[in-house]
């Protein structure tokens with residue numbers, strides 16, 4: 210049965226169930242084990258919770274307002290009008306608290322319609338940590354301690370942030386190859402959430418992206434590689450075991466770096482989509498659905514203007530193609546490009 214709200218393409222269904230976080234010979238699974246063993250044994254572990262969650266779990270229980278942008282079909286994969294694919298492991302926070310759990314880790318795959326670049330993928334993994342009784346100092350000591358353990362040679366910084374479900378809130382970034390990479394969000398669990406779950410506070414929570422940690426730890430330059438079934442990738446992690454020393458983490462060995470090819474596409478945007486984030490996520494969504502072989506490396510908005518007379522808005526996107534496995538030929542790029550153009554056209558974007 211399909212619901213008219215359902216916007217989950219087939220390729221997402223195929224990635225569901227890969228459970229990279231449970232694969233102990235994969236960077237994502239290895240990082241999970243490393244985080245779990247560093248935090249010690251005081252935490253209960255939940256790593257098999259169903260990613261199909263209710264709207265109440267993913268949004269309402271976290272005080273995310275009904276009109277919040279993250280609920281839109283341009284941002285979230287909807288199963289039906291009451292269910293989504295969880296966009297974060299925080300979806301399980303409130304019910305576990307209400308169920309009497311006081312200190313726990315939730316690990317699982319999360320799903321978002323998001324931009325396309327080396328650090329974003331529509332399916333990714335998070336670990337959520339929650340501790341009732343922990344203070345803000347304890348939270349910051351825990352997350353910065355974890356970063357220091359994983360990345361002893363990297364600078365990190367804590368910045369103020371905002372989440373509807375924590376107050377105050379912070380983010381942690383790691384300086385990696387000259388660039389600040391956001392890896393984690395955290396904060397003190399909102400009083401209302403504790404009250405609803407009938408829990409005496411305070412309590413803290415954090416949510417960390419496992420792909421981001423793995424990319425920094427193992428020097429993996431592109432998040433698409435996490436899904437590669439090429440033995441030249443998957444064979445590099447065999448023999449590592451739970452509790453390995455991050456200082457001894459092997460670095461990803463690229464077997465070859467093939468050249469990139471870029472193509473631009475320019476169109477007039479339908480009136481309803483002039484919010485650039487909607488268009489960025491929609492274009493990325495279309496590209497993901499067509500590019501099943503994962504040849505697109507990034508999609509970037511390179512130009513945007515409003516026509517002075519007609520008021521119409523035009524946007525240009527640059528699509529970059531590159532494979533980790535081989536040199537791409539023009540024919541196959543053209544084929545994908547033609548499909549993308551025709552799908553954009555069908556969705557009301559007027560090609561120029």
Ligand code: FA5
Nearest residue numbers: 297299329330333391392393394395414415416418421
């Ligand atoms: C959250 O998801 C919050 N639930 C985190 C949180 C938990 C805050 C508990 C407070 C208390 P955010 O959207 O920033 O926050 O995502 C957290 C991390 O998930 C990011 O820092 C990043 O490491 C990872 N992440 C998010 N989107 C993607 C994506 N598309 N691809 C890969 N990793 C992602």
Ligand code: MG
Nearest residue numbers: 380391393394
């Ligand atoms: Mg964030």
